[in-house]
Amino acid sequence: MSYVIEGRTGPWEIVVGLEVHAQVVSQAKLFSGAATAFGAEPNTQVSFVDAGFPGMLPVINEYCVAQAVRTGLGLEAQINLVSRFDRKNYFYADLPNGYQISQFEQPIVGTGKILIEAPGMESREIGITRLHLEQDAGKSMHDQDPTRSMIDLNRAGVALMEIVSEPDMRSPQEAAAYLRKLRTILRYLGTCDGNMEEGSMRADVNVSVRRAGEGYRTRCEIKNVNSIRFVSQAIEVEATRQVAVWEDGGVVDQETRLYDPQRGETRSLRTKEDAHDYRYFPDPDLQPLVISKDWVDGLRAELPELPDAKRDRFVAQFGIAPYDASVLVAEQANAAYFETVAAGRNGKLAAAWVTGELFAALNRLGVGIEASPVKAADLGALLDLIADQTINGRIAKDVFEDMVETGRPPGEIVASRGLRQVTDTGAIDTAVATVLAANGDKVAEYRGGKDKLFGFFVGQVMKAMAGKGNPALVNEALVRALAENV
Amino acid sequence: MLTDLSIAGAAEGLRRREFSAVELVDAHLDGIEALNGRLNAYITVVADQARAAARQADGALAGGDVPVLTGIPLAIKDLFCTQGVRTTAASRILGNFIPPYESTVTANLLREGAVFLGKVNLDEFAMGSSNATSAFGPVVSPWTRGDGASLVPGGSSGGSAAAVAAGLAMGATGTDTGGSIRQPAAFTGIAGIKPTYGRCSRWGTIAFASSLDQAGPLARSVEDCAILLGAMAGYDPKDSTSADRAVPDYRSACTRSLRGVRIGIPKEYRPEGLSPEIEAMWESGIAWLREAGCEIVDVSLPHTKYGLATYYIVAPAEASSNLARYDGVRFGERVAGATLDELYENTRAAGFGAEVQRRVLIGTYVLSSGYYDAYYLRAQKVRALILRDFTEAFEKVDALLTPTAPSAAFALGEKMDDPVQMYLNDIFTVPASMAGVPAMSVPAAVDAKGLPLGLQVIGRPWDEEGVLAVSAAIERAAGFAARPTLRAGVGA
Numbered sequence: 004m005s006y007v008i009e010g011r012t013g014p015w016e017i018v019v020g021l022e023v024h025a026q027v028v029s030q031a032k033l034f035s036g037a038a039t040a041f042g043a044e045p046n047t048q049v050s051f052v053d054a055g056f057p058g059m060l061p062v063i064n065e066y067c068v069a070q071a072v073r074t075g076l077g078l079e080a081q082i083n084l085v086s087r088f089d090r091k092n093y094f095y096a097d098l099p100n101g102y103q104i105s106q107f108e109q110p111i112v113g114t115g116k117i118l119i120e121a122p123g124m125e126s127r128e129i130g131i132t133r134l135h136l137e138q139d140a141g142k143s144m145h146d147q148d149p150t151r152s153m154i155d156l157n158r159a160g161v162a163l164m165e166i167v168s169e170p171d172m173r174s175p176q177e178a179a180a181y182l183r184k185l186r187t188i189l190r191y192l193g194t195c196d197g198n199m200e201e202g203s204m205r206a207d208v209n210v211s212v213r214r215a216g217e218g219y220r221t222r223c224e225i226k227n228v229n230s231i232r233f234v235s236q237a238i239e240v241e242a243t244r245q246v247a248v249w250e251d252g253g254v255v256d257q258e259t260r261l262y263d264p265q266r267g268e269t270r271s272l273r274t275k276e277d278a279h280d281y282r283y284f285p286d287p288d289l290q291p292l293v294i295s296k297d298w299v300d301g302l303r304a305e306l307p308e309l310p311d312a313k314r315d316r317f318v319a320q321f322g323i324a325p326y327d328a329s330v331l332v333a334e335q336a337n338a339a340y341f342e343t344v345a346a347g348r349n350g351k352l353a354a355a356w357v358t359g360e361l362f363a364a365l366n367r368l369g370v371g372i373e374a375s376p377v378k379a380a381d382l383g384a385l386l387d388l389i390a391d392q393t394i395n396g397r398i399a400k401d402v403f404e405d406m407v408e409t410g411r412p413p414g415e416i417v418a419s420r421g422l423r424q425v426t427d428t429g430a431i432d433t434a435v436a437t438v439l440a441a442n443g444d445k446v447a448e449y450r451g452g453k454d455k456l457f458g459f460f461v462g463q464v465m466k467a468m469a470g471k472g473n474p475a476l477v478n479e480a481l482v483r484a485l486a487e488n489v
Numbered sequence: 490m491l492t493d494l495s496i497a498g499a500a501e502g503l504r505r506r507e508f509s510a511v512e513l514v515d516a517h518l519d520g521i522e523a524l525n526g527r528l529n530a531y532i533t534v535v536a537d538q539a540r541a542a543a544r545q546a547d548g549a550l551a552g553g554d555v556p557v558l559t560g561i562p563l564a565i566k567d568l569f570c571t572q573g574v575r576t577t578a579a580s581r582i583l584g585n586f587i588p589p590y591e592s593t594v595t596a597n598l599l600r601e602g603a604v605f606l607g608k609v610n611l612d613e614f615a616m617g618s619s620n621a622t623s624a625f626g627p628v629v630s631p632w633t634r635g636d637g638a639s640l641v642p643g644g645s646s647g648g649s650a651a652a653v654a655a656g657l658a659m660g661a662t663g664t665d666t667g668g669s670i671r672q673p674a675a676f677t678g679i680a681g682i683k684p685t686y687g688r689c690s691r692w693g694t695i696a697f698a699s700s701l702d703q704a705g706p707l708a709r710s711v712e713d714c715a716i717l718l719g720a721m722a723g724y725d726p727k728d729s730t731s732a733d734r735a736v737p738d739y740r741s742a743c744t745r746s747l748r749g750v751r752i753g754i755p756k757e758y759r760p761e762g763l764s765p766e767i768e769a770m771w772e773s774g775i776a777w778l779r780e781a782g783c784e785i786v787d788v789s790l791p792h793t794k795y796g797l798a799t800y801y802i803v804a805p806a807e808a809s810s811n812l813a814r815y816d817g818v819r820f821g822e823r824v825a826g827a828t829l830d831e832l833y834e835n836t837r838a839a840g841f842g843a844e845v846q847r848r849v850l851i852g853t854y855v856l857s858s859g860y861y862d863a864y865y866l867r868a869q870k871v872r873a874l875i876l877r878d879f880t881e882a883f884e885k886v887d888a889l890l891t892p893t894a895p896s897a898a899f900a901l902g903e904k905m906d907d908p909v910q911m912y913l914n915d916i917f918t919v920p921a922s923m924a925g926v927p928a929m930s931v932p933a934a935v936d937a938k939g940l941p942l943g944l945q946v947i948g949r950p951w952d953e954e955g956v957l958a959v960s961a962a963i964e965r966a967a968g969f970a971a972r973p974t975l976r977a978g979v980g981a
Contacts, residue, residue, distance in 0.1 A: 051590060055814040057583070058570045058592060058693040060728050090810050092856070096829055101813020152829075154818070282856035284865060287699035287807050289729050 006174030008212065010246045015212045017242040018219060019178045020170035021234075023185060024163045025195035026139065026203035027070045033138050033162035034061030034104060041201050045155035053160040055099030060288050063088075067162040068292065070194040071111050071136050072302050074164055077192045077309055078131050080115025082299050086135075088289045092282040097141035097154050105165075107283040110135035111292065117168075117188070118311055119180040120329050129181050130169030139163050164195065170209065170219065175235035182206060182231045187310050187333050199230050206234055210241045212249065220245075221255045225262050225269055237262035241269045313338055321350025330358055336372045343379035348386050356382060360400065364407045376410045377403070385413040395474050397465075398422050426473045428480065431464070434472065435480045438463045449485060457481065491516040492656035492977035496561055496713040497740075499659060503550055503560045510546035510560030514539050514604055517562045520657045520977025521606065524631075527975065530642075530652040532567050532625045533575055534607035542604040549602065558720055559602030564658035566649050567608035568615055569595045569704070570693040574605075578695045579613045579623035582815045582840025584822040592693025593725045594662060594704045601720040606658055610648030613842045614812065615669055615697040618914040620647025621905060622844040630677060630898055631655035631973035634938040638900035643673030643914075649707045650677040656977035660708035660717050664694060666701045667800050668894075668918025671930035674707050675893035675943025678932045678971060680714045680960065681707040685950050686925030687732035688718075690725030696811040698804035699730070701922050711931060711961040715739035718953065734951060742954035743961040748782035750959065753886035757793035758917055760895075767892045767942065770934040774890055774944045777966035778959065786886050790878040795871045796920040801912060802855050802868035803923070808845075809852025815840060847908065876924040883949045888959050891917050893930040893943035917945060927953045931960040932969040941971060 007014040032039060035052035052059040075082050089107040112134035120126040141159035145152050166185065172178045186197035186204060197204045206229075211222035225241060228234045240262070245255050259278075260269040308316070310332045317328040317338075331354065332338045340361075345353035361382065365375055385402060388394045394402060394417055405416045417423055425431060438460060439446050449456040464477050491513050494502065502508055518536050525531050539562065546560035570576045570588035577583050591599070599605075612622040619641040620628040628647040630640040631654050642651040646663030650673035653661050663670040665683035674681030682705045689704040696702060706717030719739045725731040754775060759768070779785055817823035817836030824835035841849065855864035882889065894914055904910045921928035927950070930943040944963055948956035972979075 054819055056590075056820065057576070057578070057586065057588070057695045057814070058590075058691075060692050062727060062729055092810050092813060094813065094816065094830075094833055096816075096818050099814060099819060101816060102810055280858045282810070282853065282858070282861075284806060284810070284856055284861070287730075288696075 006176070008242055008246050010250050012250050014215070015242070015246045016215055017173060017238065018170050018211045018213060018222070019172035019238055020209040020222075021168045021172070021178060021181060022207040022209070023166045023182070024205045024207075025074075025166060025189055025197070027067050027136075027162035027164055028194055028196060029064065029067050029070060029162055031064055031066070032160040033064055033067050033136060035160050037160065039161050041203070043157055045153070045157060048157040049159065053099065053156055055101070061104060061286070063289065063292065064162065067136060068111070068294065069302055070162070071134060071164055072294070072299055073192050073306065074166075074189065074194045075112030075115065075134055076299075076303050076306055077188045077194075078112070078115035078117060078134065078166075080131055080134065081113035083109060083111055083113055084294050084296060084299070085109065086111040086292045088286045088292065089283045090286045093279045095140065095143075096152060097143045097156070097159065099141065099156065099159055103138050103140065104286055104289070105137035106135035117181060117184050119177060119184050120326075121176055121180040122326065124176065124180070127177070129171045129177075132167040132169055134164050134166045137163050137165055170211075170222075175238040178208070178238055179231050179235045182234060183333065184310070191307055191309055191335055202229065205229055208234055208237055208241075210238055210245070211255070212242050212245045220249075221257050223255065223257065223269070224259050226259055226272060228262055233262060233264050236264065236267065237269060240267055244269060317341075317350075321345050321354065323350050323354040327354045327358055334372070340372050340375070340379045344383045344386065346383070348383060349390065352386055352389075353383075356386065360403050364403075368407075376408075377406045381406060381412050388413055388417060392424055392426065392473060393417060394422055394424050395470075395472075397470055398424065401470070422471060424473050425468055425471045426476060428476060431468070431472055431476050431480045432484070434464050434467045435477070435484045438467055439484055446485065457485075460485070490978050492520050494659070495710050496558070496659050496708060496716050497710070499561060500557065500559070503546075506550070510543040510550065510604065511540060513560060514543035514562045514606070517606055517657060517659070517977065520655070524655055524657060524975055524977065527629060528631060528651050528655060528657070529626050529628050530609050530648045530655070530657055531564070531607045532577055532579065532610050532648070535574055535605060538574070539604050539606050546602060546604060556600065556602040557716060558598060560604060561602070561659055562604045562606050563598065564607060564609040564649055564652040564661040565595055565605050566611055566646055566662050566664060568611060568664055568695045569662055570695065571595055571605065571608065574608065576608065576695070577625065578615070579611045579625055580815075580840065580842070580845065581624045582822050582837070583820075586821050588693070590693055593690035593727065594694060594721045596693075597723060598662070598717075598720050603720070609652050609658075609661060612645035612647065613845050614695065614808070615645035615664055615666055615702075616808070616844050616848055617644040618668065618672055618911055619899075619901075619904070620644040620673070621901060622842055624842055627901055629901070631975035632677065632898060632940055633974045634940055640898040640940070641676065641901055643676035643894070643898060645669040646673050646681070646707060650674055650679060650681070653677070653707050653709060654679050654973050655975055660706055660713055662704060662721065663707045664697070664702055664704050665918075665922065666697050666703075666804060667922045668915040670705045670707060671918045671928060671943070671945060672894050672914060674930040675932070675941065676898040678941030678969065678973065679707055679709050680711050680929065680931050680964070681705065682714050682718060682929040682953065682956065682960075683922070683927065684718060684722060684953050685732070685927045687730055688722045688927070688951070688953065690723070690728040690731045692725055692727040692731075698807040699811060700807060701804055703922075711929070711957055711964045712740060712743045714929070715743050715957050732951075737954055739953060739957055742957045745954070745958040746782065747778065747958060747962050750783045750888065750955075751786050751886040752778050752783045752959065753786050753788035753882050753889045755788050755790045755793065755882070755889055755891060757790050758891040760916070764896060766934075766936045767895060770942045770944065771890070771892050773967070774933055774963055777963055778890065781962045781966065783959075788882045788886055788889070790875075790882055790920065792871060792874045792878050793920050796875055796923055797912060797916050799868045799871045799875065800915070800919040800923060801851070802864050803872060805848040805852030806856050806865050807852070809849045809856065812841075812845070812849055844908070872923050875920055879920075879924045879926055879947075887949070888955050889947040890959070891945045891947065893917060893945040897936045897938065897940035897942055921945075921947045926950050927956045929956045929960045931963050931967075933963060933967045934969070935971050939971065941969070
């Protein structure tokens with residue numbers, strides 16, 4: 004089902020492309036040896052190169068280049084063995100050199116693709132136009148002093164990957180799915196931590212609307228949106244605004260806008276006429292960046308298993324549903340947890356427990372899987388107790404809750420609380436006989452044709468056995484007892 | 490007199506303990522004291538620091554084996570950042586900037602034992618051919634001509650050239666972007682070499698045009714230049730455009746035989762109206778080299794005529810970007826404003842002189858959207874053709890011989906009204922800069938007014954040795970003995 008905006012004059016389709024700035028995971032900056040840790044005291048991670056001091060020169064950080072190539076490989080993209088750095092010239096107080104070193108004409112990574120999926124949506128391929136390396140700027144702070152602005156250059160010169168998509172997305176949900184998938188891939192690769200709150204991943208969103216079958220209309224760029232939720236909201240709000248403009252007989256101007264989540268609106272930041280002339284030209288301080296195919300192949304050989312491959316393997320190896328698999332692989336830690344639980348066990352059951360009970364518990368506790376009170380090996384052990392019929396499924400849920408609360412291994416809980424399943428048919432027959440004797444009227448009704456009462460008897464027997472009866476044996480005994488004496 | 494010695498001679502004298510490093514340095518400081526008021530060659534003199542370094546050098550000399558430049562007093566162009574010593578680029582915009590780091594080139598010289606006397610004047614940000622654009626006032630040449638007019642020392646390394654010519658330093662560092670070492674060397678009757686682009690690190694040297702800037706020495710002899718270049722040059726991982734190549738023994742190249750060496754005479758360096766004196770000097774040079782055993786070959790560098798126009802697109806384009814960092818925000822001069830844009834405008838209007846502003850504007854224009862292809866991109870293509878001219882010429886010859894400049898030094902105030910006339914000074918030096926090849930000016934003659942004229946030797950990439958060998962042969966044959974009117978211990 005395709006997403007449309009119902010305007011006054013009919014339905015409108017939306018067109019979305021994303022430019023994501025992803026901070027490269029690296030100890031040092033793109034062109035200097037200064038450190039890159041988040042949250043350090045202002046201006047403590049700044050070299051003379053970062054501060055644009057006279058005579059300072061940039062030297063490319065090989066590790067950052069490797070990170071960009073890894074990312075390109077993860078996006079199944081073309082790796083350009085020759086790329087080039089350009090200067091993007093503009094004045095701002097937190098841009099020490101008066102230019103940003105970026106890659107304009109010849110980026111290090113060319114076209115690639117990302118497969119996106121969401122519940123109720125066919126999985127779809129979104130094209131990647133390019134990925135290039137560039138420096139981040141510093142940070143201006145206008146709220147520290149009544150008359151002056153403060154500048155923190157810790158971030159100045161930190162390596163960013165700008166990842167540009169094709170205008171392939173057609174709904175806010177697709178844009179969100181794209182960002183989630185991109186973040187998953189970056190985290191798998193270890194090339195960006197994907198932390199949007201800390202600003203290590205930021206999105207510029209290009210939005211336009213059109214009638215079905217039309218070419219592209221003018222787009223607006225919404226700058227620096229810093230959460231996936233806001234990206235979805237901003238797209239919806241902006242597309243709705245554009246539809247109104249067109250339907251009122253107006254024209255959408257190409258401009259840069261800002262999303263205000265408080266007011267739920269986008270506002271013009273600068274029009275095309277005010278756009279900077281960046282005067283790009285090749286940075287004469289740097290040679291063209293030349294990398295070898297062998298080096299790239301070496302990086303390729305060391306890539307981790309990526310989410311799509313892992314999902315396919317989970318489906319094949321554990322027999323689980325593709326959607327469950329993609330939920331499990333979205334976070335590497337979840338996937339690893341699942342694999343530990345599922346190894347040598349029933350994969351479907353493992354998936355059901357991880358995505359069901361475990362995720363619900365973590366959600367309730369507000370912790371990530373790394374901090375789960377239930378370790379993967381223990382959850383596996385719990386599944387073993389179900390499989391070997393030591394406990395039944397109902398008891399297993401109680402045991403699990405106990406594990407969440409106490410962190411104790413399941414075997415210990417079962418033993419100490421005496422939860423071992425009763426498979427002694429004598430004990431079951433006794434319980435059945437007691438229940439039937441106490442409910443003579445119901446027995447009569449059942450025998451009179453009220454089949455639905457069977458469940459009632461099961462419940463009563465289990466209750467009498469404190470839930471520990473083996474469900475299959477209880478069923479069998481009941482069927483037998485109710486059939487007798489007829 | 491100690492201030493007349495060559496570096497080679499002084500190094501010898503120091504080792505023989507004929508005089509001390511302190512005496513040598515004091516002689517130069519005395520000269521500076523006596524003459525700098527008239528020449529304005531030094532912006533900053535570090536007398537105490539120099540004497541302390543000289544005492545240390547004497548200590549080292551007493552101990553025996555010392556590096557080549559131990560105790561040799563040098564002048565440093567005020568474009569090289571020197572740790573703890575104000576560095577100005579001859580601009581107001583740097584204010585009282587004291588670098589917390591030492592440029593690679595000056596660090597290399599210090600490692601070889603050199604003593605720095607101070608920081609010498611230049612055209613503001615090295616933009617000029619007369620040293621008239623300095624915020625610290627023009628440098629006056631120690632040479633004079635009959636009419637008593639004050640002459641320019643050339644530029645942009647005008648302070649370096651004047652200091653060395655007048656005996657206020659034994660040698661100096663310079664930088665050459667389009668001729669800034671060679672033209673002032675020619676104007677002041679000394680030698681100066683711009684090595685191959687990438688031979689000397691640019692780290693810590695204030696940038697004018699990054700793809701052209703190259704450090705090199707100025708000294709009173711070819712051999713002294715060879716000694717200094719050997720100390721300055723070398724691979725530097727901090728400069729991505731620095732070449733990872735071994736530095737040869739430049740000094741020994743100066744005595745190399747030239748038998749069988751092919752010297753190209755490019756016909757395009759003989760423009761209409763070239764002064765007969767320049768022409769005659771060139772002919773003498775050709776004759777000297779022929780006598781030294783060289784084969785003289787006519788060559789053509791057909792794109793030479795586009796050199797200057799191309800240079801005045803590429804260099805300002807890079808400069809406009811390189812100078813963007815002088816914004817009053819982090820260091821140097823700041824003139825406050827109500828808004829950030831006003832801060833920029835006020836600071837840069839007050840901080841940059843007219844020539845720098847002109848080039849920043851030109852550079853901004855040629856990089857602007859809509860003009861980039863017509864100017865910058867085309868200039869880059871022509872630049873490639875200029876390089877190809879040299880590459881093809883060097884298939885036929887080993888070095889090229891041309892005049893360094895189209896005239897002798899002119900008077901302060903001459904050519905100042907018309908920037909284009911001023912730019913024409915660089916017509917013979919710019920092509921080698923555009924091609925990145927090594928080139929040297931060596932004094933060859935004096936004109937009718939007694940002013941020095943220089944010949945330029947251009948070599949293959951990385952063949953500074955060949956350039957030095959040919960230049961040394963010219964030096965020997967020319968027997969250039971003229972001395973400037975003003976010099977340490979003489980004029981006052």
